[in-house]
Amino acid sequence: MNTTPSRDTDIILVENNDQDSELITRTLAKNSILNNTIRLKNAGELLDFLFEKGSYETITLKHLPKVILMDVSLPDNISGLEALKQLRSNKATRNIPVMIFTSGEGDHKLFEQYKLGVTTYIHKKLDFEKFEEALLQVQLYLKTYRILILEDNPDDAELLLYEIASFNIQLVSKIASNKEEYILALESFDPDVVIADFNIPPNFDAIQAIRLLRKKNPRVPFILISGGLTEEFAAGCLSEGIDDYLLKSNLKRFPISLTNMLRKKKTEDEKDLALQMLKESEERYRKIIETAQEGIWVLDAQNQTIFVNKRLAEMLEFTEEEMMTRSFFAFMDEEDRARSIEHFKKLEKGKKISLGIKLNSKTGKKVWTSISGNPLYNKEGHYTGAFGMITDITALKTVQFNLESKITELNAFLYHTSHVLRGPVSSSRGLINVLKMVSQDSEEQDFLKMLDDCNVEMITMLEELTRISTLYYKPFIHDRIDFEELVRDVIHDLREYPKSEKATFTIYADKDISFYSDPFIIKPIFLCLFKNSITYSDDSRECEITVNVQQENKTVKIEVIDNGDGIPLEFQSRVFDMFYRAHKKARGPGLGLYIVRHIIERLNGKISLQSEKDIGTTITLMIPIPTVLPAIVRHD
Numbered sequence: 001m002n003t004t005p006s007r008d009t010d011i012i013l014v015e016n017n018d019q020d021s022e023l024i025t026r027t028l029a030k031n032s033i034l035n036n037t038i039r040l041k042n043a044g045e046l047l048d049f050l051f052e053k054g055s056y057e058t059i060t061l062k063h064l065p066k067v068i069l070m071d072v073s074l075p076d077n078i079s080g081l082e083a084l085k086q087l088r089s090n091k092a093t094r095n096i097p098v099m100i101f102t103s104g105e106g107d108h109k110l111f112e113q114y115k116l117g118v119t120t121y122i123h124k125k126l127d128f129e130k131f132e133e134a135l136l137q138v139q140l141y142l143k144t145y146r147i148l149i150l151e152d153n154p155d156d157a158e159l160l161l162y163e164i165a166s167f168n169i170q171l172v173s174k175i176a177s178n179k180e181e182y183i184l185a186l187e188s189f190d191p192d193v194v195i196a197d198f199n200i201p202p203n204f205d206a207i208q209a210i211r212l213l214r215k216k217n218p219r220v221p222f223i224l225i226s227g228g229l230t231e232e233f234a235a236g237c238l239s240e241g242i243d244d245y246l247l248k249s250n251l252k253r254f255p256i257s258l259t260n261m262l263r264k265k266k267t268e269d270e271k272d273l274a275l276q277m278l279k280e281s282e283e284r285y286r287k288i289i290e291t292a293q294e295g296i297w298v299l300d301a302q303n304q305t306i307f308v309n310k311r312l313a314e315m316l317e318f319t320e321e322e323m324m325t326r327s328f329f330a331f332m333d334e335e336d337r338a339r340s341i342e343h344f345k346k347l348e349k350g351k352k353i354s355l356g357i358k359l360n361s362k363t364g365k366k367v368w369t370s371i372s373g374n375p376l377y378n379k380e381g382h383y384t385g386a387f388g389m390i391t392d393i394t395a396l397k398t399v400q401f402n403l404e405s406k407i408t409e410l411n412a413f414l415y416h417t418s419h420v421l422r423g424p425v426s427s428s429r430g431l432i433n434v435l436k437m438v439s440q441d442s443e444e445q446d447f448l449k450m451l452d453d454c455n456v457e458m459i460t461m462l463e464e465l466t467r468i469s470t471l472y473y474k475p476f477i478h479d480r481i482d483f484e485e486l487v488r489d490v491i492h493d494l495r496e497y498p499k500s501e502k503a504t505f506t507i508y509a510d511k512d513i514s515f516y517s518d519p520f521i522i523k524p525i526f527l528c529l530f531k532n533s534i535t536y537s538d539d540s541r542e543c544e545i546t547v548n549v550q551q552e553n554k555t556v557k558i559e560v561i562d563n564g565d566g567i568p569l570e571f572q573s574r575v576f577d578m579f580y581r582a583h584k585k586a587r588g589p590g591l592g593l594y595i596v597r598h599i600i601e602r603l604n605g606k607i608s609l610q611s612e613k614d615i616g617t618t619i620t621l622m623i624p625i626p627t628v629l630p631a632i633v634r635h636d
Contacts, residue, residue: 008062010142011037014046014070014080015101024069027132031263033139035066042076043083050093064096066170067141071101084118097141097168120255137259144170148185150196150209151225152177156248160195160225163251169258179204186216193221193258198237210241219268221261223254295369295390298376301383303328303344315369315392317362331359347375347386356393368397422462429455477518483549483558484509486519490526499534502543509549515556515625521599526560528596529619533562538614551625555605558621567611575609 011028015021021039028037040046046068048054052061068087072080080100087093099120120137147164151157157175164171174189176182178200185191194213198206210222224237224245234245243264244257289296295312299305305326313320316331329337336357343353353373358366373388432452439445487507494500530545537543541563548559567575576597596619600607605623 008036009038010035010066011138012046012049012065012068012070013037013039014041014043014068014074014083015039016041016071016074020071020101024135027135028138031136031139033136033142035142042074043070043078043080044076046070046083047078047086050087051090064093067097067099067138069099069101069135069138073103095168099135099138136263137255139262140167140169140255140259144172145192146189147171147173148182148189148191148194149173149175150177150182150194150200150206151175152197152200156197160248160251164254167255169255179208182209183212186213191220193223193261195223195225198224198226206237206242207240214241219265221258221265223257223261225251295392297328297388297390298385299328299388300385303386306385312390315361315367315390316359317365322362332357333360343373344386347373348383350375350383359390366394367392368394422459425455425458425462429459477520478516479519481513481515481517481519481522482511483513483515484511486523487526487547487549490523490530493527494530494534497531497534499537499543503530503534503537504542504544506544506546507549508547510551513549513551513556513625515623517603517623521602525558525596525599525621528593529560532593533560533564533617536617537562537564552622554625556621556623556625558623560619561616562618563616566613566615566617567609568613572609572611576607 013021013024015024025037025039040049049056049059050061050064052059070080070083074080074083084098084100087096087098097120098118099122100118101122103123122131122135147161149157149160151160154175154177157177161171161173161175174185174191176185182200182204194209196206196209200206200209206222206224213220213222221243222241224242225248226245227248237245243261246253246257289309292309292311295315296307296309297305297312298307305323305328308320308323310320313323316323329340332340336359340355340357343355346353352375354371355373356368356370359369361367370391370393371388373386375383376385376387378384429452432448432455436445436448436452439448484507487505487509491505494503526547533545534543544563546559546561548557548561550557576593597607600621600623603623605621607622608620609617610620611617
């Protein structure tokens, strides 16, 4: 509600009490009739606003308000009574409906004494329900009503219209004096309310009229007007669907009667709209569920099936009816059942779950599925079951199995080929060494050295290819790793590596680390990192390599730090790629750091790099310590 008056105002509330104002505006808002409402605090302000005087002289109203709500007790030099006198004496404002809030019967009689045409009196001391009922008469003055009067006596019809008009209700009327005119008016006039006398000669009455109306529109209010009715007769009329009855001699109840009927009609219309929206929503969701590519499975608190969609039934080769009431766990083998039960315990605690399991179809076929589950609760917050989305990933799993099989075959081929090729290469190197011993020609010696270097590079590449294939092809040995001893073994193996004599090593290794893994794959980590540090060392200074091994919580942290050339920033993101060489000094196949990365990933660890050109490089490995020691499997 606005507190600043506007040119476009439908309802004016004149009330100085903030609490009463709040109650009134909330009641209007709750019933959706707070149309362009403003609040003024005294009668003088009301008159200034309506007659565009004082602080409101610059406002030109688009239209007069449709209704005024005014407290009779206003603290001002102009009383509510005086304000109403001025309204009624002005031609422009005399017909504005005015609803007066009173605190006692004396106010009521005072306004009637002056014949000021108060539309409605609302007693503030009524209980809230009656107060709300009286206040809602405001809606009568916010629109123009189409009123159909069924009355065979023209004078009575005109008198009735005159009485209704005295309530300042805006209306358009139509009078029907017989059945034919009434039927035509229902079609062409489309009334908002029907008011009818009971007997319409020669052979028509209100009961027939209400039945005709209900066929066309079951919600239009129907009021019976009569000179006199017995209680039994009135009850019979109400049972036929007539909304209310009024005596011709006392039409004062008409505004309240019409208000109640319009509110009832609005409530029923809103209910119909809500039901229609619910029906449409249910239909949309039904179509979504039935056409979904995922299976939908709903279980009760005992994990019994209470709903499956068509897609899920087709996935498992059952009918929807065959799956109903069966336990979710009845559709899987023991291994998946045990794992699923553990996940369902999380559901009961209010957690979402995701798992992959094999379900058994009706014909015994294994269906690989990915399941996402959500817990369901009732309004009291108690667990009532679960809702699951089921995706058939059998085709994906088949591709995955086939791919893994091919990878295994390729790694086996790579492993055996590397071993087979090492024989001829080693023989070739042996022959070269023999030629070196018998040749006296310096030029021949140079060529033989070049051939020998090529053989060394070939052997190195074959060794690295063997390591790659071993990561996938050979099972792990699990032995306790003594990192200091292992590092010293690697340093010893490097004694013939070019420039190794210029390298100094510093080792800090925690002896208390209990770490089990395969030495065959841990050693190459240090071997590759040390070779890189030596190869890319700065020729102008001694090569220094520091190894730190320590335990951090349940992780082994390994750092290999050197003072070499460093790696330019633009190359650092690619140094762990296969066959990538970031330095001009690099002559190998570019597999070293790639192998290290894959070993660390196989151990579920992480690898990171920090490097600065001309300063050096730090490689950091974080390897989780297994909480359960695997069975020790040794190579043949």
